Every structure is written in C-alpha cells, then in structure tokens.
Amino acid sequence: MAETPAPVTPGKVIAVHVAYESRAAQRGRRPSQPSYFLKTTSSVTGSRSGVVRPEGTELLAFEGEIALVIGTPARRVSVDQAWSHVSHVTGSNDLGIYAYRAPDKGSNLRSKGRDGYTPIGPELIDARAVEPEQLRIRTWVNGSLVQEDTTGPDRLIFPLAQFVADLSQHMTLETGDVILTGTPAGSSVIAPGDVVEVEGDAPAAKGAPSSGRLVTTVVEGPGDFDPDMGTLPHVDDAQREDAWGSRQAAGLAEDPNALPEILRAQLMAAPTAGISAQLRKRGLNQVVIEGVHPALPGTKMVGVAKTLRFLPGREDLFTTHGGGYNAQKRAFEAVRPGEVLVIEARNEPGSGTLGDILALRAHHNGAAGVVTDGGVRDSAAVTEIGLPVFSRTSHPAVLGRNHVPWESDIAIGCGNTTVIPGDVIVGDDDDGVVVIPRALAQEVAEEALTKDHEDSWVFDRVAEGHPVDNLFPPAGQWKQKFQEWLAQNPVPEPSAQGTQGAQGTQSEGQD
Template identity: 65%
Template structure:
C-alpha cells in the first residue's frame, strides 16, 4: 500500500512533500550493503552513522546544484525509514514496529568537500537539496525489511540495483542500535546506506531512485524520485573555511573505481605512501613501548578480536617489530599457473624489490608449512631496503642463513623445499589473509615475543595510548601486590583502589612548587 501525503505544511514548504512532516533529525548509515563494503575494501563489525540537516531535504522533481569550482557530486540511492511511534531503547525484535513508512531517498555527496569533514560529512552531504526523499510512502506494516529493492537510473540507464536481503546490518538492528543512544522521534528519517554503483553526476544529468517490494502482494513502490543536476554559480569564500579540493583518491572513491574515473591503474608503491603520516616518529615510539598483549586487549575492548596473526613465531624474539603492512599473496600450486606466474619478475620478487623503509612484508601462504616462502637472498633484499620485518604463515628455507641476516622474521617454521612445491606467487598490495587474519596494505603491524597483531590505521593512536595507560595501571597494581596486598579488589580495582590509583596519578602529574 502506497500512502499519498496530505499536509498543510507542504503548501508552505514543498521540500517535505514526500514526508509526513519536516523531520527533526536525519541519521545516515555509512556502510550497510555488502556490495558497497567490498567496493570500499572493508566490512565494518558494527554500523556507524552521521547526521544530515533537515534543511537538506528536497522533493521529487527538484534540482540539486553542483557548486561552482567542484567536480565530484555523487549520488547514492537509498531506502529511507520514517519513524512513526517514538523509539527509545527498543529491542531489535520490536524495532520494526516503530517504523511507519519506507520510501526512496538520494544521499547526495560532494567529495570535493569531504577531506576536512570526513566521517561527519557535515559540508559534503549537508547542502541544500542534498537529500531528496519520496515521492510516495510505503506502509512499513506490509513490507518485510529484508524484501525491499532499491534501484537508481542516471539519464535512463540503470546504475544501482540491489535488495535488502543479506545486509551487513538489518534495518531493525539500525533502529534498535540508534534508540540505545537517543530517542527516535515521530517523523525522524534513517537513511540506510547505498549499494555498489554510486558514481559522479554532472549538470544536466537526471537521477531517479525507486524503492519497491516486488515480492509483496501489489508490489508497493515509492515511485521514482527524480532530481536534476544543475550548475551553481556561487563560489566559496576562502576566508571563512576550507575550499573544495580533490585528488585521485577522492576521484576514484567518488566514481567507484580508478577505471571509472579515467585514471590509470595504481602503480605498485609503498603502502606507507598510501597512508601518509600514519606512523609518525612519536607514534612509532609509543608502539615500541606497548606490548602486543596490551594492544590486543585494547582492540578487543573495541570489538576487534580477529587481529592476531596466529601460528607464527619470531626468529628473533628479543626484537620488537613496528611497521606498516606491505602484502604478498600466494595461491595453491598448480603446474600451469606456476608456469605462467612463477618465473621471471614474479609477484614475490616485485614485493621484495618494492618494500619501503619501515614496512613489514606480510605473506599469505594459507598456513601451508610444507614449502618455503622466502630464503636468505630475499631476506637480504628486504633488509637492504630498510624493511621493518617479514611475516609469513608459511615456511622459511635457509632458516639459519635468514636468521643471520638480522631482519626480524615471523614464520610457521623451517622447510627446505622451494616455492614451487606448494605455492604460486600471485599478487602484491592487495587485501590478504595471514594466520587467519585479514591484512590490508597500510595496516599497522606490531610484533614481539608474544606474536604479531594488526591494527587498523584509524585506531592506532587511540589504541596505543590506551595500552600504555593500562600498562602504567598494571605496573601500579603489581607494585601493590608485591607489597603484600591480596589481588581480590585490587585486580581489577574496586572503587577504593581506583580512588587510591587516581590519587597517585594526580601526585605524579602535579608539578612541584
């Protein structure tokens, strides 16, 4: 059943013609469709959100301005949920009953303005007309949340086409999760993420979005939400804030790929260069101090449990390893593939020739221990290039000679066989699995005698600061235990011991007169 809106307020402000009223807040989900997450190269463990102003809402049939001096205005067709009954701390099982309607939306974004507000998207997605919604509302009571379809056409050609079956986060989960933090009020809108296919549009382009439920009786539909892109004439004032700026990374993300953006394939380059400034000297020094066990504990607190590279042991257990990942992938041996990819300047040789100073070569060998994955010559090459370490979940041949090179190496053990017995060197600088853990180029890798851990670059500073703070706390607790205090109430600390610890900290940080 499709609902036609009749509201006197729309005669005053036609922007909200596709909604029952002006929404108090609009909450948008960063990633929810597997197709989009895979395109971005990451699948988050939990949903994350940003807010859009209600002033960005527009009705079907309107236009959106691409501001003067910008080039990367991108569309994102989405299912919009409209809250009916207010929701506060509702369960996932009850959450859908608080959604009154679903409809089509277009979460436009201007990548030229994303750099300084990345994550919050305040300026890049908050502009007037950047959230078209409508034109018709579908009664949420008659459509299962996993039976909806969203499609987008640009100038009549299909650009996005996906369903809500198999989302990373279900619609009821989103509603319940948000209701943990604040009240979802009647008329609030949740934009539920976009599938793969989002791309750039230019003045003159017409974008249409439709949400429907083809498997439901009557095939209810939002109708087509139509928006025309026009060229704006107003420019930004540099004296007030950041100006639009783009680079090839933004172009590739806005268009969906480097190929779609008309850019050449990305050359093999240092992963540190792809994430400049991730490991500053100060941050590297902190990581040198933080034990892997402490970092693992802090990542676990943040929901990341699968970040240790299992099954590898250090050849130099007294050496601490800190660096950014450079990846190399082997696939299982097959004679014809080894003939085409195993010889010449193969992926293995390219990886060791290209590794940069402070980087860690991480090798996916699928835990296959019945062959070597490197020997002394490649270890020497990595050492000469200034690599921080080598991590492989396969074997190492010339084990003693590799150990003598001096570069820290983590491996599953020694094996005398050459590469071609079990492996084909396949590609470099791609997302891999090593020791049961996903590793991406540019991830931060830390190793000590306990093992190796992988830290997402966006979390590294937060995690290492927390780990060092925990180390200080543990040292204080250990000193009290050494004085004869029982561990009960001290480890972990109860309110009494916490107050004593806070007092001790205050004394340490209070300057002497």
C-alpha cells in the same frame, strides 16, 4: 512537472555509512559494526527538484537508498521490537559533494548537508505491508539502471531493524525521524544536466508497493566560497577514486604503491616467521620491527608503509610544532586505504603516540593498521575501534611528555629497523611485524607460502612419531615422499576476496 514536496518532515536525518555487501566489496573494506552520520533537515527535499553542484567543483555523487520513517518513538528497543517502530519506507538519494569531504573530517556536514542534498519520496510504503528483507532499491542515471540491490540477509551486512535498535540505545528516535540505510555498489559522479531517479519497492509483497520514481536534476550553481570565512573546496586523486568508484572509472593511472589483490592475499596467508626466513635467505636480517605487539589476539595486518617521525621532546619545539594541525594529525588524516602508518617513537614507552580519535580517523580512511615503537593512549577504546595496532605498550600520558611531532613520508627507524615509505608491512600476533622491500614482496610471498606448505607436511610426519633427521627439512627418501605428496597437493592459492585491510576496516567519510 512541478516539484513534489517530501512526504515527511523529519526532526533528524541519520545516515548509515556502509551497509551493503556489494558496497563493502567495491570499497574493499567491510565494517564489523554499523556507523552513522547526521544530515541536516534543511537538506531534505522532494521529487522533481534540482540539486546544485557549486561552480568550480567536480565530484557530486548520488547514492540511492532505502529510507526508514519512524512512526512511534523508539528508545532502547530490541532488534525484535525495532521494526514495529517503523511506519513507512521510501526511496532517498544521499547526495554528497566530495570537495568538502576531507575538510569535514568525517562529519559530512558540508559535503552532504547542503540544501537539496537529501531528496526523499515521492510516496511512502506502509512498513506493515512489507517485510524488511523484501525491499529493493534501484537507481537510474539518464535512464540507465546503475544501482540495484535488495535488503535480503545475503545482501545487507546488517538487518534494517538493527539500525533502529542500535540508534535507540543512544538517543530517542522520534516520530518522523528518517534513517537512510546505506547504498549498494554503483554510486558514482553526476554532472549538471544529469537526471537521477531512485525507487524503493517490495516486488514480492502483496501489490508490489513502490515509492515511485524520485527524480532529481543536477544544475550548476554559484561556487564563490569566501576563503576568509572557511575552508575552500578541495579534491585529490583519492577523493576522485572514491567518488567514481574506482581509479579506472575516474580516469586515473593505477596507484604504483598499491598492492595487487592476489599479492595482498598471499601476504595475509603467509606467516611473518616464514617471510622473515625468506628475507634472511636474501641477506636481509634487519627487517623485523622489534618489541611491538598487537592490541588484539588474532590480528593480521598487511599494507604499504606510510611513515611518521617524532623527535625527542623539547619544550620550545613542541610549542612551535606540537599544537594545531601538526605533523601527527596530518599523517593520520592523509593515510589512504591499504596503508600502514609506521611511527618512529625511538622505542620510548613513556607516553602515547596515538589515541582513540586518531585511530578512529585512520580506520575511517581505510588504513590497514598502525605500528608504533612507542605507547598507545586509550588502548581499550583503540582496540574496540578494530584498527590493527602494534605497539610497545599502553600509556596514559599525552604526546608532549616525550615527543615532538615532526615530519611524515620520510625514511624512519621504528623498532630498530629502517622503514621507507612504500615498503610492505606484514604483522601477526605470532611473531610481530616484518618489513619487506617492495621489489621483493611478490617472490618472498610466494616462497614463504611454499615453505609453509612444506612445513605443514613435515609437522604432520613428526606428529606421527617420525624423528626430524632428514625430515626437517626433507632429504633423501623423505624429500622424494614430499615431492610425491606435493604433486597431489599443490600449494593452495589464497583468495583475494576480503583481504583489503584487516579486522573489519571501513571507510566512513562518504557513503
């Protein structure tokens, strides 16, 4: 059959990063607010089209999505008004090639803006005939169902109308504009010869309206990129893991530095004071990053250390090492999901060591947090991003006032303690940040939770008016009473769900 043209010619195409609970759970990061990127209008195509995977690349991924078509211009509309500005809904495929994800630095311009990378259609569903919570998206690859989800309130992180209202705060959504509303779990890699079909429908609505099957066939195309004109495509294991959906699906060995989810959950539940006490029992006293405080009350942070070192400011060295794609920018760009970037700034509070742009990039990459014994620029904006950041202070001066970005992924000194890449970093707003040698993390977490459970029981007894003698810690009869209570009230097992990173950490590079 011949190609069917796209049923709409948008003036702009706006795509949502992470919108489905299933996708957030798969990625291990749940956004607290929606975020977006633009796709080129030249990427729009219709059904039964071919999508080109450039020769020499390996990671082309599909993402079946519900597309909203704007019917009447929307500017500063409320959530209650927003759906009335949507004229139609339909199916879409937010295709992307991961080989350009890192060079795009979050814009997705080359990775998702290529010709044919936004199939839409084939038919439009009248938005007045359906409720926004009634829609369903399904995707098939070579005839096998690989994605299925709905837009119900228990399935979407944000209601569809919120995207329209939110975007209208910042720009006029014009007639024909398209919003791609995110993909559920199940997105993965496709190769030349594969056929992808996407359908949006409303099975519970009258007549069960459907967009029909949006069919796209993957074909091999030229990949002779000119290095003299721009960046060449590049992939690494982190990109492979994201594109396939898991390390296992990508055929990769497990990351030896990654924290098992149950360990992460235990460390999230354990207080840093209790962790410090357990390390002290093992003869480790210099394990607290001193003098750093979180930007936001209620912060809890758990992750594996990635390190960055600044040297004292020297004009000639800053000239050679401070500009361009320097060690600081490379470290923030390279931070991976679940990692905490720890910065050695020599306890120097007289300038910033990161600002809002680098914090945003780390946040997009899925970082679990940042610790610096220096200052933070743009502190209010950094706090708003939601990335857990522990620092000495806020300071408006730029990096070059006191620091030279020098190297990363080495042993450093931060807040009067040594941090080795791969150490486990735990921070909270009660007692700051503690460093755990990776080999001790499991036993320290378990014993810290056990001791915290005991301390909670002791606290309740003291609150009842009992003196602390022989009670703190329990001894004699108190120890027997505690053991009897413990038999009936064992240490609770923390849930591993939702412990990846902290405070709504998300990844917005390719979704």
